Amino acid sequence: MKKSSLIFISFILFISCSTMVNAASNPYKQTSSFGTNCTWYAWKMAYEKGGVALPGWGNAKDWYNDAKKDGYKVGSTPKANSIVVWGNWTSYGHVGYVESVTSNTLHVWDSTGPCIDREDEEFKQCIANGVSEETDRICYANAKRKACEYTISPSDYEITGYIYLDEKPTKKNSSSSSNKTSPSNNNSSSSSEETKSNNAYLKELHITDTELSFTKETFIYKAEVPSTLTEIEITATPEDEKAKITGLGKYSLQDGLNEFIIEVTAEDKTKQTYKIFLTRQPQPVEQESITIPQVNKKEKNNVFLIISLIIIAILLIAPLTIIFIKRKN
Numbered sequence: 001m002k003k004s005s006l007i008f009i010s011f012i013l014f015i016s017c018s019t020m021v022n023a024a025s026n027p028y029k030q031t032s033s034f035g036t037n038c039t040w041y042a043w044k045m046a047y048e049k050g051g052v053a054l055p056g057w058g059n060a061k062d063w064y065n066d067a068k069k070d071g072y073k074v075g076s077t078p079k080a081n082s083i084v085v086w087g088n089w090t091s092y093g094h095v096g097y098v099e100s101v102t103s104n105t106l107h108v109w110d111s112t113g114p115c116i117d118r119e120d121e122e123f124k125q126c127i128a129n130g131v132s133e134e135t136d137r138i139c140y141a142n143a144k145r146k147a148c149e150y151t152i153s154p155s156d157y158e159i160t161g162y163i164y165l166d167e168k169p170t171k172k173n174s175s176s177s178s179n180k181t182s183p184s185n186n187n188s189s190s191s192s193e194e195t196k197s198n199n200a201y202l203k204e205l206h207i208t209d210t211e212l213s214f215t216k217e218t219f220i221y222k223a224e225v226p227s228t229l230t231e232i233e234i235t236a237t238p239e240d241e242k243a244k245i246t247g248l249g250k251y252s253l254q255d256g257l258n259e260f261i262i263e264v265t266a267e268d269k270t271k272q273t274y275k276i277f278l279t280r281q282p283q284p285v286e287q288e289s290i291t292i293p294q295v296n297k298k299e300k301n302n303v304f305l306i307i308s309l310i311i312i313a314i315l316l317i318a319p320l321t322i323i324f325i326k327r328k329n
Contacts (some may be wrong), residue, residue, distance in 0.1 A: 027056030027195055038094050039063075041111040042083055045097035049109070050081045050165045056195035058268060060085065061093025067163040071171025076161050078106055078152055087160035098162065099147045107147035114145035199240035200264040200272035208232040210278065220275045227281040229253060234260060234276070242267040255282045 026047070028040035039060055046052050057066040064085040068074045078084070078101045086094040096110030117123060126139035152159070201216040210223050210232065216239060225232075233250045247262040262274040 025053065036111040038096065038111040041109070042095040042097050045109040046083060046165060049097060049099065052165045054083075058195055059092050059198075060095040061087040061091075061160070063093070063095050063163065064160045069171075071169035073164045073167050073170075074161055075164065076159075078162055079164055079166075081165050083163040083165065084108060084150075085160040085163065086158055088158040093160075096148075096150075101152075104152050106150045106152055108150050109147045113148040115148040116140060117144040117146040120144045196266075196268035197240050197242055198266050198268045198270040199238075200243055200266040200270045201239040202236050202245075202262070202264060202272075202274060203239040204235075204237040205262070205274065206235045207276065207278075208234075212276075219273065220277070222277045222279075224279045224281065225253065227255070227283045229280065232278070234262065236262060236274075238264055240266065253278065253280045255280055 026040055026043050028037055028043055030040045031037065039057075042060075043054050046054055055066075055070060057063045057070075063083065064074055064087060067083075078098065080098060080100045082098045084096050084098050084106060094110070096108040098106055098108055100107045120143065123139060123143040126142070127136060130136045130139060202214075203216065205212060205214045205221075207223075208231070209229055210225055212221050212223065214221075231250060231252050234248050236245055236248055238245055244265045245262065246265075247260060251258070251260065256279065258278045258280060260276040260278070262276065264272045264274070266272075
């Protein structure tokens with residue numbers, strides 16, 4: 001496979017292989033906004049082609065170990081009628097149903113395909129008679145499908161191992177069944193293990209006397225609060241009632257930047273962190289007032305008397321001084 005094709009497929013897998021909620025018989029959701037989910041598709045093909053209703057094993061990367069715990073036979077040897085697990089291909093992993101194995105090639109039905117059967121005579125004839133890109137697109141759209149081919153080695157796909165479906169699981173209380181049943185009766189004949197929720201989003205987030213434009217996918221919030229606000233209380237509600245929240249409660253505010261971390265832990269231990277940065281304005285500086293001493297009425301009279309005597313003395317001395325100066329001259 002060309003490197004560019006590998007990169008493209010890896011991107012598709014990364015966005016499509018998350019844990020999904022239970023459906024009627026297939027415990028995974030078929031699609032998300034990113035496309036078909038690999039867990040739903042692998043479960044479907046194992047059910048339709050292998051006659052096995054598998055339990056719900058969460059994210060694709062967890063299938064190998066969870067199958068082993070449930071008593072399924074697993075191993076590193078590729079075999080037909082098995083589930084191939086690429087546990088390290090993306091952060092969620094990837095799974096597909098192995099229809100057959102030839103030489104160093106796996107023939108896999110998975111969510112990135114199925115692939116076009118280019119050897120089909122009708123397809124080759126359609127392409128040969130095509131007159132434009134539009135007619136070629138019609139040929140591809142109507143072509144027969146087959147399992148896609150993946151090389152077993154080298155380890156470009158980082159295969160974790162295989163879950164073999166030919167044998168019944170050894171664990172008696174396993175929730176899967178090796179006998180195919182109709183979807184309408186599947187709930188009565190075999191119960192799928194409930195997939196734990198990976199929902200670690202908040203539904204609501206509130207802070208005392210502070211407005212937040214909250215959305216569950218916004219994880220950092222910044223706001224300024226007045227100096228008069230000395231204490232806040234953070235309250236929140238998880239979107240999934242089974243999720244746990246830490247970091248709530250009452251907090252004292254310091255001048256300047258205050259940081260708060262709210263962590264949400266989903267039922268399957270998936271974690272999401274919300275951060276809040278509140279900048280509290282500093283307290284205004286109080287100016288010292290100048291106190292003017294108060295003078296009572298008696299003190300005022302004394303001051304007036306002294307000033308009056310000084311003025312009289314000046315008026316008496318001034319003429320005498322002038323006379324004295326004139327006589328001397």
